[in-house]
Amino acid sequence: MPKILELKKINKIYGENTKVPTQVLFDIDLSFEESSFNSIIGQSGSGKSTLLNILGTLDKPSNGSVLINQIETSKMKKNQLSNLRNETIGFIFQFHYLLPEFTALENVLMPYQISKRPITKEVLARANELLDLVGLEKVKNNLSINMSGGQQQRTAIARSLMNQPKIILADEPTGNLDSDTTEQIYELLREINKKYKTTFIIITHDRHIAEKADRIIEIKDGRINLDITK
Amino acid sequence: MKKTYYNTFLKYLDDENRDASIDYALQLIQEQKVTLEEMYLEILTPSLTEFFCSNEDEEICIWKEHERTSIIRTILESLYVYVIHRKKQIPSKGKTVMVLCPSEEYHEIGAIIVSHFFALSGYDAKYIGANTPKNDIVSAVKALKPDMLALSVTNYYNIVVTKKITEEIKSKYPDVKIIVGGQAFSHKDALSQVQYDYHLSDLTTIASLEGGKSI
Amino acid sequence: MKLAFSIAKRFLTSGKTQTLMIALGIAIGVSVQVFIGSLISGLQNSLVDKTIGSSSQITVKAAETGNYISDYADKIIVIEGVSTDIEIVSPAVNQSGALVNSESSEPVLARGFDFSRANDIYQFDQKLVEGRLPVSNNEVVLGIDLYNTMALSLNDTVEFQVPLVGTTSFTVVGVYDFNVKQINQTWILTNLDTLQDLLSIGDEVSQIEMQVKDVFAAEELALVVETTLEDSNLTVDNWIAQNAELLSGLQGQSISSLMIQIFVMVSVVLGISSVLAITVLQKSKQIGILKAMGIKDKDASLVFLFEGLILGILGAILGVLFGLGLSYMFTTFAIGADGNPVVPLYIDFGFIALSAGIAVAAATIASLIPARKSSKLSVIEVIRNA
Known part of the structure; x- marks a missing residue:
């Protein structure tokens, strides 16, 4: 299996130039295989979110290199990184982060609009199909603030899939949802993983999600404490 | 037959x-x-x-x-x-073994069978049960002072907690031999994550276990 | 561009109250601008009009007192050719003397005009209160004060005595009122021929009077007229040189009006930029997620630039409407005893367009700071501070 994401000797130090620098990640070496379903667990403050943000090029490591699709990202310009994120990575965050001013459908279309390609009938059909997939056909024209937490999270999932990214990074995607909704969201993610061969890296504290992943990585005090594959 | x-x-x-x-x-x-x-x-x-x-x-x-x-x-x-x-028919080995499953681990058939096998081999086998929280395991080890601790793990997610248990037992009670077993350890890299003295993959080897060490 | 614009538009329409408040803020600035501008220029126009509107703004005279201008018809043609800004050119003969009848003798200034031209400067026809303007020689129109002082009536005959020159008799054919006592008491109006005959100067005149399109350009034009005529026997005078005090008054007014307008604009700019800065904070979550999804920094800042532009346009349109409304109300309700507005407003559409344009530009410039902030916003800050 080719490696879609690779971290090499990643260190992350906050406040490097201050008197009290805090190192949150220590020499992390990690790689992910294409179309795998991975979970990252760890206590809060363990550095797992920082790790995910570095994986998604949202944050830069203090040193070490991040390879996405075997391409070194540290020397890329901001605009190149923006393009890379837009095309290759989908994000799902705990607080779903929809644009409240836009409808569910418009939110789903947003990553495509950011790529500045014209919205064709096919693209619109795809957005609708994704909303159907996450079971939101009835509320797709609702403003996102008028939807329930579960619906918003499904919208965020549909949005993350819009540009057919190879990788989906999710930080506590079910963190504030009830257990039934959590189960549904998990099933949905797994289905997408199978259907589109999308690589998933999910931070979760929910053991029901973690134990179903192909691989569990535990981060403790900025280091990989445990790494097991099913 | x-x-x-x-x-x-x-x-x-x-x-x-x-x-x-x-x-x-x-x-x-x-x-x-x-x-x-x-x-x-x-x-x-x-x-x-x-x-x-x-x-x-x-x-x-x-x-x-x-x-x-x-x-x-x-x-x-x-x-x-x-x-x-x-x-009653066989000599006692004079060794105590504590058998249990870690917290959230409900698959206990393996652990029960293992505890019976230990008993049949002349050990004083104490079966604690399924789903035993880490702190209870530590206090049981403190009270019972077993020679061996056998952990049965089926769900591979429970390797996470098993790792914590084995690390704590080894740091607090380094003399207690740790035996691990169960389906979870068939996964890649799973065994390397925990501290153990013996991986039990074949029940017939229990008879030849001496104080946690294989012969 | 389109993406940033549509996001900006949506941000604005989703917070309608806030958008309206900001637009109103700009609108009030613009309306004050429009109103004050119209008021001040109305004030200035009426002041200028009252003072020099009915008088010569540029005057060509003989350099030495007592001398006259010969070939004035040719000179008028030359002057008319100087610039289209010179609207009216009119010859005049002046002679002081005494107006005498059986009961009294009053010092006067006889002014001989070519009424077909001079009327454009002085609007005699509108100022006549009785009778008519002179048509033939030795007919005269008097100011109302003089007319009353000498207790005259129309068609009376009076004598005009000029020491050392002679005497001629005039028939009173009309009475004017210039609303200025000085003039009403001293000026007597007759035609060119009457005075030329009396003074035996042939076809010569005392001065050539002009009115120009832009009264404030009189000084420059006077200079051009002088250099064009190129005659050392002539001097060219202009109202600005004669009315320095009025001019400095007007300038003071212009400057204070400009200051008011600048301060209004500054407060509008500060207001918009601070409000937009707050909206960046409000929208930081959205900007963060857009950046995570790969929006370019440039587009992220364009969103706020467009917000500024849209708010500016909205505010400018509203402001112009308010300003015009305010002006209308002022002219309707603030009226004097005569039924005319206390200060006639001068609605200059060029100036209104400029005010609107400045507001739009100011709003856009004000949004530069938040736009920069948005461009610099890092996704990670937003996510961590969630």
């Missing part, structure tokens, strides 16, 4: 016939057609591990498996009378 017993037993199980299954298993021991070890290794264990669900609906398979497990647990508990009987 033994294969016939197994097939007959399996037929009762497949029909979910609790009474007939239990009756048949106990009868085999009573009539000394099979030994306790044979019962564990050749009939009960395979009936669980070789369980094949032809039903396409996954949910049906799950409750079928649970019912089957329950029947076998009843058999195991009923068989303990025979274990006591055997214990």
Whole structure:
């Protein structure tokens, strides 16, 4: 299996130039295989979110290199990184982060609009199909603030899939949802993983999600404490 | 010969016939057609591990498996009378072993069988139970001062907590030998994550375990 | 561009109250601008009009007192050719003397005009209160004050005595009122021929009077006229040189009006930029997620630039409407005893367009700071501070 994401000797130090620098990640070496379903667990403050943000090029490591699709990202310009994120990575965050001013459908279309390609009938059909997939056909024209937490999270999932990214990074995607909704969201993610061969890296504290992943990585005090594959 | 017993037993199980299954298993021991070890290794264990669900609906398979497990647990508990009987006939090794499953681990059949095997081999086997929280394990080790601690883990997510347990026991009670076993350790890299002295993959090796070390 | 614009538009329409408040803020600035501008220029126009509107703004005279201008008809043609800004050119003969009848003798200034031209400067026809303008020689129109002082009536005959020159008799054919006592008491109006005959100067005149399109350009134009005529026997005077005080008054007014307008604009700019800065904070979550999805920094800042632009346009349109409304109300309700507005407003559409344009530009410039902030916003800050 080719490696879609690779971290090499990643260190992350906050406040490097201050008197009290805090190192949150220590020499992390990690790689992910294409179309795998991975979970990252760890206590809060363990550095797992920082790790995910570095994986998604949202944050830069203090040193070490991040390879996405075997391409070194540290020397890329901001605009190149923006393009890379837009095309290759989908994000799902705990607080779903929809644009409240836009409808569910418009939110789903947003990553495509950011790529500045014209919205064709096919693209619109795809957005609708994704909303159907996450079971939101009835509320797709609702403003996102008028939807329930579960619906918003499904919208965020549909949005993350819009540009057919190879990788989906999710930080506590079910963190504030009830257990039934959590189960549904998990099933949905797994289905997408199978259907589109999308690589998933999910931070979760929910053991029901973690134990179903192909691989569990535990981060403790900025280091990989445990790494097991099913 | 033994294969016939197994097939007959399996037929009762497949029909979910609790009474007939239990009756048949106990009868085999009573009539000394099979030994306790044979019962564990050749009939009960395979009936669980070789369980094949032809039903396409996954949910049906799950409750079928649970019912089957329950029947076998009843058999195991009923068989303990025979274990006591055997214990009296063999010399004690004077060693204590604590058998348990870590927290959130509910698959305890393996652990029960292991504890019976230890007893049959002359150990003082203490079966603590399924789903034992880390702190309770630590205080049990403190109170019972066992020579060995056997952890049975099925779900691979529980490697996470098993790692924590083994690390704490090893740091606080370095003399206690840790034995690990169960399906979870068949996963790649799983064994390397925990601190252990012996990985139990074959029940017959229990007899030759000396103080946690293999011969 | 389109993406940033549509996001900006949506941000604005989703917070309608806030958008309206900001637009109103700009609108009030613009309306004050429009109103004050119209008021001040109306004030200035009426002041200028009252003072020099009915008088010569540029005057060509003989350099030495007592001399006259010969070939004035040719000179008028030359002057008319100087610039289209010179709208009216009119010859005049002046002679002081005494107006005498059986009861009294009053010092006067006789002014001989070519009425077909001079009327454009002085609007005599509108100022006549009785009778008519002179048509033939030795007919005269008097100011109302003089007329009353001498207790005259129409068609009376009076004598005009000029010491050392002679005497001629005039028939009173009309009475004017310039609303200025000085003029009403001293000026007597007759035609060119009457005075030329009296003074025996042939076809010569005392001065050539002009009115120009832009009264404030009189000084420059006077200079051009002087250099064009190129005659050392002539001097060219202009109203600005004669009315320095009025001019400095007007300039002071212009400057204070400009200051008011600048301060209004500054407060509008500060207001918009601070409000937009707050909206960046409000929208930081959205900007963060857009950046995570790969929006370019440039587009992220364009969103706020467009917000500024849209708010500016909205505010400018509203402001112009308010300003015009305010002006209308002022002219309707603030009226004097005569039924005319206290201050006639001068609605200059060029100036209104400029005010609107400045507001739009100011709003856009004000949004530069938040736009920069948005561009610099890092996704990670937003996510961590969630």
